[in-house]
Amino acid sequence: MNAFGLIQIGIILLCTSTTSCPQCNHLPLQRRKVVKNSMQLLDKMGERFPRQCLREKMFFRFPKQVLKPREKETVKVAIEEIFQHIFYIFSKNLTLAAWDKTALGQFQNGLYQQIEQLEACVIKKQTRYFWSKEANRLKLKKYFKEIDCFLKEKQYSLCSWEISRAEMRRCLQLVDKVVRKLNN
Numbered sequence: 001m002n003a004f005g006l007i008q009i010g011i012i013l014l015c016t017s018t019t020s021c022p023q024c025n026h027l028p029l030q031r032r033k034v035v036k037n038s039m040q041l042l043d044k045m046g047e048r049f050p051r052q053c054l055r056e057k058m059f060f061r062f063p064k065q066v067l068k069p070r071e072k073e074t075v076k077v078a079i080e081e082i083f084q085h086i087f088y089i090f091s092k093n094l095t096l097a098a099w100d101k102t103a104l105g106q107f108q109n110g111l112y113q114q115i116e117q118l119e120a121c122v123i124k125k126q127t128r129y130f131w132s133k134e135a136n137r138l139k140l141k142k143y144f145k146e147i148d149c150f151l152k153e154k155q156y157s158l159c160s161w162e163i164s165r166a167e168m169r170r171c172l173q174l175v176d177k178v179v180r181k182l183n184n
Contacts (some may be wrong), residue, residue, distance in 0.1 A: 053159035063139035066160035085144035
């Protein structure tokens, strides 16, 4: 390959990295807005927590240690995975959930867009960072599996969805707290 060809490849790589890097550099600020918006949409989706569901209250233990690693990239990967799990749960059998469909759609779309943006910025580093944090990843997977099993066990009832919605709000509050720390 001649020098001119190498220069062209170098310019293309430079342009590609400069267009994707600024987008990734603004992600923490965007992520904070998305998390806040997601919490507002969760609130808007339904009314207050139904009284008839208070007896069925379920406690899920979020593995907070997945959001406490020393490397920022590991936290970003964990947040991406949290968004993926939440998106998966809220893409299931929602027929008995008496929620505002517009707010639900906006919630799902916001999560999906954030997942896409995070994947573009984190995908290359994901294997390296999560390879050493597989235990944390499994804890996160177990947490969301418990919620998924709870929904199935309760046959996706209104109360199971309301309990899951409250839990996802709590989960997003934890993510918001970590995102604020990442921004500082």
